[in-house]
Amino acid sequence: MSVTRPVVLAVVVAAVVLQVSVFHAFSALSYDGVVPNLALLVVVAAGLVRGPELAALLGFVGGLAIDLAPPADHIAGRWALALVVAGYLAGRVRQDSGASPLAAMATVGACSFVATSVFAFSGMLLHDPAIPVGEALRVIPVAIGYDVLLTPFVLPLLMRLFRRLRPHEVAY
């Protein structure tokens, strides 16, 4: 456990930093400002390998990192809420379905939809900013598409990482 925690934390924070700075440098990679949600992929990978508890916890940490890391200017806790829900859902999916790549991609798509929608909806409720529904409907499909597109490249690596970290914890 003592080794696992810093590694997992570093992975989540790295994902948050990469998604704001790398995709800005390669501006051709972002579609109208929408970039792949790497923190979400980390959370989903944790959910698929380790179950809902760790995934929800990681979702909280990763979401809080997105909420507080520099370019963010919205009310803190909104991404945390979105990713906690997404992580829990991903963890529950693992119990129902096998580890087929198609199921993993579907899980990422579903979690991306839920997380981005929860975030947008919380913004509408809090007027922070007052997001027009049209804007949300335009951004959410692109976000889901981008996350699913990146899944085959990133998710297997993350899942392998979480599998390798598991024995330490069992030994404890």
Next chain:
Amino acid sequence: MPPTSCGRRRPSRAVLVLLLLACFTLITLDARGGDASPLGPVRSAVGNVLGPVETGTASAVRPFAAVPDHFRTTDGLRRDVAALRAENTRLRNRLAGTALDRNRAAELDGLLASSRSTGYSLVPARVVAMGPAQSFSRTVTIDAGTTSGVHADMTVLDSDGLVGRVVHAYRSTSTVLLVVDQESVVGGRLGSSMEVGFVRGRGRLGSRATLELELVDPSATAARGDTLVTWGSRNGAPYVAGVPIGRVTAVSATPRQQSTQAVITPFVDFTSLDLVGVVVDKGTRSDRAVISAGGVTRAPVSTSKEHR
């Protein structure tokens, strides 16, 4: 049994409920707190730590982002040279024709030199991170913070025009709210008629990035092609006067509305933001070179960093 075991259902639900409650608590604290939010210090601390990490990542990645440029064909480069040569000739012709205007402008500049409006100095900075569109707010991180003399409510511009304003300044980085953000409101003045109005962002970037201008005087109208500059706030915070914002591309007026609406296309390309300048007061102490009307003030030797 370790606390994070995943087989049992009940503890998993307890963890979920606990985390959800934590989220709701955070949201409530931050939303109710407003400017004096209890999360302010946490935000600053995280910004102070992650800001330099973002700066480092951006500078590590930048050479790779430039790689596609190396693979452009000679043909493409030749075409670029031809296009640039044609533009150069055109600009030179225009310059020759505007010698008179130039002289008059020089006289006016001389008059203005004593006023505060040319007393602005710029702290140069690079954009190192951009908030994702999924967050529905258009903000970027720049690699200049309080140690470079940057503080909240300062105007940010680039060579094309107005970029936005600083909303949070951390030690070595700052967060800038772009003018295209939906929460952004800038006072604007039309170049031809001197009419004033409010410019709001629409939350779009890229080629379809537009702003909305609402003129204060209901009888005034904006003409297509008219340029819009900032009106300027008191003491130059958050916006200094006279920074070009964009060009009027469409005008609409409905009888029910009290004022004329115009669509503004900003001069700045917000998807490829890189080098920007933060307007600071003259004589600001900074750890990097400060650009002012009279030239460049070198940074103190002891603290000068990678910025030239």
